[in-house]
Amino acid sequence: MRTGELGYWWRSLGGPPARRAPLPGPREADVAIVGAGYTGLWTAYYLKRAQPSLEIVVLEREHAGFGASGRNGGWVSGFFSGPPRVYDRSTRHERGAGRKRGAERERDAGRERGTGSTGYAALQRAMFETVDEVDAMLEEFKLDADFVKGGHTAVALGDAQLLRLQAGVAASRAHGLGDNDLGMLDAEELRARLRVAGARGGTFSPHVARVHPAKLLVGLAATVEHLGVSIYEATPVEAIRPHEALTPAGSVRARWVVRATEGYTAALPGLKRALVPMNSSMIVTEPLSAQAWAEIGWDGNEVLSDGAHVYAYLQRTADGRIAIGGRGVPYRFGSRTDGRGATARATVASLRAKLHAMFPAAAGTPIEHAWSGVLGVPRDWCVSVDADPRSGLAWAGGYVGEGVAAANLAGRMLRELLLEERSALASLQWVGRAPRRWEPEPLRWSAIRAVYSLYRQADRSERRSGRPSRLGRLVDAASGRE
Numbered sequence: 001m002r003t004g005e006l007g008y009w010w011r012s013l014g015g016p017p018a019r020r021a022p023l024p025g026p027r028e029a030d031v032a033i034v035g036a037g038y039t040g041l042w043t044a045y046y047l048k049r050a051q052p053s054l055e056i057v058v059l060e061r062e063h064a065g066f067g068a069s070g071r072n073g074g075w076v077s078g079f080f081s082g083p084p085r086v087y088d089r090s091t092r093h094e095r096g097a098g099r100k101r102g103a104e105r106e107r108d109a110g111r112e113r114g115t116g117s118t119g120y121a122a123l124q125r126a127m128f129e130t131v132d133e134v135d136a137m138l139e140e141f142k143l144d145a146d147f148v149k150g151g152h153t154a155v156a157l158g159d160a161q162l163l164r165l166q167a168g169v170a171a172s173r174a175h176g177l178g179d180n181d182l183g184m185l186d187a188e189e190l191r192a193r194l195r196v197a198g199a200r201g202g203t204f205s206p207h208v209a210r211v212h213p214a215k216l217l218v219g220l221a222a223t224v225e226h227l228g229v230s231i232y233e234a235t236p237v238e239a240i241r242p243h244e245a246l247t248p249a250g251s252v253r254a255r256w257v258v259r260a261t262e263g264y265t266a267a268l269p270g271l272k273r274a275l276v277p278m279n280s281s282m283i284v285t286e287p288l289s290a291q292a293w294a295e296i297g298w299d300g301n302e303v304l305s306d307g308a309h310v311y312a313y314l315q316r317t318a319d320g321r322i323a324i325g326g327r328g329v330p331y332r333f334g335s336r337t338d339g340r341g342a343t344a345r346a347t348v349a350s351l352r353a354k355l356h357a358m359f360p361a362a363a364g365t366p367i368e369h370a371w372s373g374v375l376g377v378p379r380d381w382c383v384s385v386d387a388d389p390r391s392g393l394a395w396a397g398g399y400v401g402e403g404v405a406a407a408n409l410a411g412r413m414l415r416e417l418l419l420e421e422r423s424a425l426a427s428l429q430w431v432g433r434a435p436r437r438w439e440p441e442p443l444r445w446s447a448i449r450a451v452y453s454l455y456r457q458a459d460r461s462e463r464r465s466g467r468p469s470r471l472g473r474l475v476d477a478a479s480g481r482e
């Protein structure tokens with residue numbers, strides 16, 4: 001089994017394409033974007049399409065897609081991270097006051113109409129549309145990224161998980177979601193879709209697609225370049241200052257500097273406690289036999305998860321494998337990141353055990369590759385997008401584990417903010433928030449380790465008792481996730 005090497009997605013393409021040239025020396029631009037993941041590239045894409053005359057440069061320390069965007073589980077999900085209460089509450093700072101008033105008016109009107117049109121609900125609708133927006137762009141440029149909008153099934157592996165999934169569906173009704181957005185599946189309905197050992201039922205939502213993450217990245221980067229954006233690779237940005245990104249080859253001075261560095265943000269001066277780099281790890285099998293697929297089903301290609309606190313996420317790949325991911329080593333002291341994604345044996349063993357428990361028919365198929373990556377987690381677990389016209393500093397991120405589609409919406413929000421367009425997206429509640437910083441070390445490390453160890457304990461207790469664990473709820477509340 002291979003481990004690291006940036007993961008299976010890149011290897012399936014024969015590795016990342018040849019490196020683009022680094023920044024040759026100091027230069028000026030209208031917009032400098034730091035980081036060539038989905039956030040940086042979607043931002044460049046929407047800005048350039050809106051104003052083709054803009055000079056946009058993307059500065060990438062390694063190569064486009066080196067980060068989570070080239071290593072993820074391939075869920076293009078219409079759902080997003082963070083507790084609804086944060087988006088429904090007014091947390092905007094002074095500069096966002098104008099936008100806040102607009103959003104609040106919409107929210108209040110929604111409440112009066114009884115449509116559940118809260119700040120959260122409006123974001124939810126925008127995210128549902130985002131999945132189709134990604135699809136439309138792939139169609140327009142004839143990019144093949146194995147995109148299939150088969151939806152998402154969450155399976156309940158036990159009665160406690162079933163109760164939690166039911167509670168999640170009930171809560172979604174308060175935000176205006178109907179059965180067609182997120183509904184329950186009984187055990188029979190679930191079996192008609194796919195056979196998961198020990199499943200008691202589950203949920204289904206149509207608002208999620210599957211994608212090959214690296215194909216999406218490669219296609220997006222090529223499109224952005226074709227539109228006339230310059231992508232400089234092997235170009236580390238050492239500091240971001242008002243209207244300036246500093247690199248060893250010199251500065252890029254620009255009207256706007258956009259930070260799109262997600263899990264790597266802590267390494268930039270002044271941002272050590274802004275986003276925590278949380279690890280997520282994946283393994284992928286060799287292609288399963290036709291007989292194994294006949295036993296499993298899963299013909300709809302929906303993405304899959306279980307309902308545990310430390311949950312697993314899965315996809316059936318276009319080439320007939322199962323890729324499964326989950327939390328391994330959650331966090332490294334001092335916000336260190338993990339290079340090319342080598343993965344601990346214990347993490348591989350626990351993902352393999354989960355895969356075989358869910359799909360005994362896959363037990364005879366070897367695991368081919370294991371890898372890890374870092375995602376960016378803000379202290380309140382909620383996405384932020386913002387742009388300050390005075391300093392020219394802009395940023396987007398904090399998607400936790402759900403940035404594949406969210407980065408597209410964030411890119412469109414940044415287009416509106418930077419071009420001062422008057423439109424609905426920049427009034428949504430990701431914009432203008434001021435999440436507080438993470439605690440300093442060693443508190444940060446101890447707290448994150450404790451949260452995941454308690455979640456694991458809660459999962460064990462649920463397996464024994466069949467009832468939702470109070471410990472799990474307490475940890476949700478204490479960590480700010482609920």
Ligand SMILES: Cc1cc2nc3c(=O)[nH]c(=O)nc-3n(C[C@H](O)[C@H](O)[C@H](O)COP(=O)(O)OP(=O)(O)OC[C@H]3O[C@@H](n4cnc5c(N)ncnc54)[C@H](O)[C@@H]3O)c2cc1C
Nearest residue numbers: 035037038039061067068069072073075237373402403404
């Ligand atoms: C294993 C794993 C599975 C996941 N599964 C899913 C999933 O199925 N669905 C989902 O929605 N989300 C998933 N996520 C999260 C998702 O991949 C991310 O939210 C998303 O890719 C973030 O994109 P980004 O462009 O903001 O960040 P990244 O893709 O991390 O890009 C940041 C880029 O910035 C560059 N950079 C950083 N610092 C500097 C600097 N100083 N100078 C220059 N360049 C710099 C990095 O090299 C990197 O290329 C997963 C993440 C992981 C790790």
